[in-house]
Amino acid sequence: MKIVCFILCLFLVSSCVRESDYEVNTSLEPYLNTFVEEAQKRGFDYSPMVEGLVMEFADLEDSKAGICYHENPLRIEIDQEYWNNLAGYANEQDLKKELIYHELGHGLIDRRHENSLFPNSEWRSIMCGGDVGVENRSWNINFRSIRQQYYLDELFLVEGSELPYWVSPSFEPKTGFSEADQTINTISSHVYVGHGNSYEWEGSCVDEKYTVKNNSVDKRFAFAFQNIEVSNKQDFYYEVKIHGVSIPKQTNKVGIYFGKSIGATLQNYHYFLLDCRGIAYIGNNVSYGWYTDLQTDVYALNSVTFGIRKKDKKLYYYLNGKCVYCDEITVDLGGDLFGFQLPPGCMINVSDLKIYGSSESNNRLAKVIEPIEVDDSMICPKWTK
Numbered sequence: 001m002k003i004v005c006f007i008l009c010l011f012l013v014s015s016c017v018r019e020s021d022y023e024v025n026t027s028l029e030p031y032l033n034t035f036v037e038e039a040q041k042r043g044f045d046y047s048p049m050v051e052g053l054v055m056e057f058a059d060l061e062d063s064k065a066g067i068c069y070h071e072n073p074l075r076i077e078i079d080q081e082y083w084n085n086l087a088g089y090a091n092e093q094d095l096k097k098e099l100i101y102h103e104l105g106h107g108l109i110d111r112r113h114e115n116s117l118f119p120n121s122e123w124r125s126i127m128c129g130g131d132v133g134v135e136n137r138s139w140n141i142n143f144r145s146i147r148q149q150y151y152l153d154e155l156f157l158v159e160g161s162e163l164p165y166w167v168s169p170s171f172e173p174k175t176g177f178s179e180a181d182q183t184i185n186t187i188s189s190h191v192y193v194g195h196g197n198s199y200e201w202e203g204s205c206v207d208e209k210y211t212v213k214n215n216s217v218d219k220r221f222a223f224a225f226q227n228i229e230v231s232n233k234q235d236f237y238y239e240v241k242i243h244g245v246s247i248p249k250q251t252n253k254v255g256i257y258f259g260k261s262i263g264a265t266l267q268n269y270h271y272f273l274l275d276c277r278g279i280a281y282i283g284n285n286v287s288y289g290w291y292t293d294l295q296t297d298v299y300a301l302n303s304v305t306f307g308i309r310k311k312d313k314k315l316y317y318y319l320n321g322k323c324v325y326c327d328e329i330t331v332d333l334g335g336d337l338f339g340f341q342l343p344p345g346c347m348i349n350v351s352d353l354k355i356y357g358s359s360e361s362n363n364r365l366a367k368v369i370e371p372i373e374v375d376d377s378m379i380c381p382k383w384t385k
């Protein structure tokens with residue numbers, strides 16, 4: 001009798017799941033499959049085809065990228081516009097995974113939002129999110145390279161023994177370079193090459209201090225020291241002090257970058273920017289949005305020494321000599337520019353330029369080139385999830 005009851009129960013349970021309870025858009029299914037694989041690696045079994053799941057595109061309101069409805073079957077909606085926006089970017093696959101995993105985290109792992117921060121102010125969890133923001137921060141997490149493994153373990157609540165090392169990076173800016181490697185140490189020897197002013201910007205140099213003003217109301221300009229090799233093979237350290245003299249908006253971002261240009265267009269470049277609220281933005285222009293934003297105790301309206309160091313496959317970011325972020329290079333480097341960026345309506349002083357390089361070619365004289373207008377595509381709409 002017991003066996004009959006068991007079989008009857010089994011039949012009733014299985015008959016509750018009709019084939020139509022599994023409806024996953026074919027564009028979304030690969031990400032569901034990798035989620036299930038990641039779960040299996042960590043000892044969890046999910047069978048959405050048996051248990052039922054609906055994943056579909058929708059036109060979501062209020063800048064929502066995705067929503068999970070705890071219905072029967074579980075239903076997840078992904079904003080079609082957000083999904084389309086990611087196409088072609090270097091981090092497209094990572095961001096698509098991140099969004100789907102976040103929603104499945106709600107639905108299959110039954111996780112709520114987890115908005116706590118690491119000591120360096122990075123989000124602790126891929127489950128960060130919600131309609132109400134936290135201190136003007138985006139929900140961006142750097143779900144790639146050295147961080148992805150951690151965020152996956154955290155998603156499935158695998159106990160970690162220690163904080164990941166990248167939470168509190170430490171690396172001396174100049175380690176490995178001798179004074180002889182310091183190829184450029186003054187602004188004035190280079191500033192007059194190709195500089196002056198236009199109706200949109202002004203540049204002048206007095207006592208090793210370069211003053212630059214952006215008169216445009218809507219254009220961001222990138223100024224560059226050109227002819228210095230940037231490549232995957234060469235290590236370098238680039239540092240410059242930027243004093244924000246006039247930065248009208250709290251959200252205006254000033255900072256540095258390196259990369260390459262073709263003609264008057266900046267191609268690949270990595271940026272490291274800071275606003276007047278102390279939020280630092282790290283990323284590159286071939287990726288959608290910045291990788292991460294950090295709340296720092298350094299503000300763009302003060303005098304700030306920015307630094308970026310490349311050592312092997314890693315990039316280290318410095319504010320006033322302190323390493324605040326470490327990341328792995330996942331896009332092709334290459335080019336000949338180190339520079340700084342200036343948003344519309346701002347004026348800054350630039351001084352104390354230092355570039356250390358491991359390349360012979362760094363001995364070539366740098367020249368300052370005409371400012372390049374920068375596409376503001378790095379500005380990331382405030383998507384919620």
Ligand SMILES: [Zn+2]
Pocket residue numbers: 102106113127128129130385
């Ligand atoms: Zn969420």
